[in-house]
Amino acid sequence: DTGVSQDPRHKITKRGQNVTFRCDPISEHNRLYWYRQTLGQGPEFLTYFQNEAQLEKSRLLSDRFSAERPKGSFSTLEIQRTEQGDSAMYLCASSPEGGDTIYFGEGSWLTVV
Amino acid sequence: GENVEQHPSTLSVQEGDSAVIKCTYSDSASNYFPWYKQELGKGPQLIIDIRSNVGEKKDQRIAVTLNKTAKHFSLHITETQPEDSAVYFCAAGGSYIPTFGRGTSLIVHP
Numbered sequence A: 001d002t003g004v005s006q007d008p009r010h011k012i013t014k015r016g017q018n019v020t021f022r023c024d025p026i027s028e029h030n031r032l033y034w035y036r037q038t039l040g041q042g043p044e045f046l047t048y049f050q051n052e053a054q055l056e057k058s059r060l061l062s063d064r065f066s067a068e069r070p071k072g073s074f075s076t077l078e079i080q081r082t083e084q085g086d087s088a089m090y091l092c093a094s095s096p097e098g099g100d101t102i103y104f105g106e107g108s109w110l111t112v113v
Numbered sequence B: 001g002e003n004v005e006q007h008p009s010t011l012s013v014q015e016g017d018s019a020v021i022k023c024t025y026s027d028s029a030s031n032y033f034p035w036y037k038q039e040l041g042k043g044p045q046l047i048i049d050i051r052s053n054v055g056e057k058k059d060q061r062i063a064v065t066l067n068k069t070a071k072h073f074s075l076h077i078t079e080t081q082p083e084d085s086a087v088y089f090c091a092a093g094g095s096y097i098p099t100f101g102r103g104t105s106l107i108v109h110p
Helices: none
Strands: A005-007 A012-014 A019-024 A031-038 A042-052 A054-057 A067-069 A074-078 A088-095 A107-113 B004-007 B010-014 B019-025 B032-038 B045-052 B056-059 B062-067 B072-077 B086-092 B104-109
Touching: A005 A088, A012 A019, A019 A088, A019 A107, A031 A074, A042 A067, A074 A088, B004 B072, B004 B086, B010 B019, B019 B086, B019 B104, B032 B062, B045 B056, B072 B086
Parallel strands: A012 A107, B010 B104
Antiparallel strands: A005 A019, A019 A074, A031 A042, A031 A088, A042 A054, A067 A074, A088 A107, B004 B019, B019 B072, B032 B045, B032 B086, B056 B062, B062 B072, B086 B104
16 A cells, blocks of 8 residues: 655755656545645645546635646646745645545655755 | 744753643644644654544543634643653644644753
């Protein structure tokens, strides 16, 4: 049984570059979430998919951020024109239909220099 | 939206002591309250949860209590061990999108 898988686990990028993170949810989980976590803080909600439909987006998700889940399976989170304030851990989570428990992946650490 | 407050931010105990972490929430519609443990460099892992139709739930050394009237819930860890050292997060949800507290760093001294 595999849990939520995220790739890459670590990314260092220069300010202004674009980065993309991938998330593979637990098999058959139709709900997928992206959260962001900075040092000393709890996870902050970014966006939520049910199957391929993006149903909720936080105000934290600026125009430079875009998330997709084209076939209702894996998801990508792209950050364009990265800024130093984007440095954080990006967490993906999934949950099954009818369930309220979400299961996190190990996260993708982003450092913008 | 939901707002979750968590206290204390840091908790230091001796091995074998009990630890209690408290959270309050604002949205009376929330009906699901999970607790997660996060070790350094890893994602949060669910350790226990409670739903609004019960007041207490126990799993070995871990217990959660919920007071819906007062809108607060607590995590209790008994007989703490060094491997319990981690950051613990409470969360509250009711519409599939849980809101998290800011976390409690628990340090268990051997």
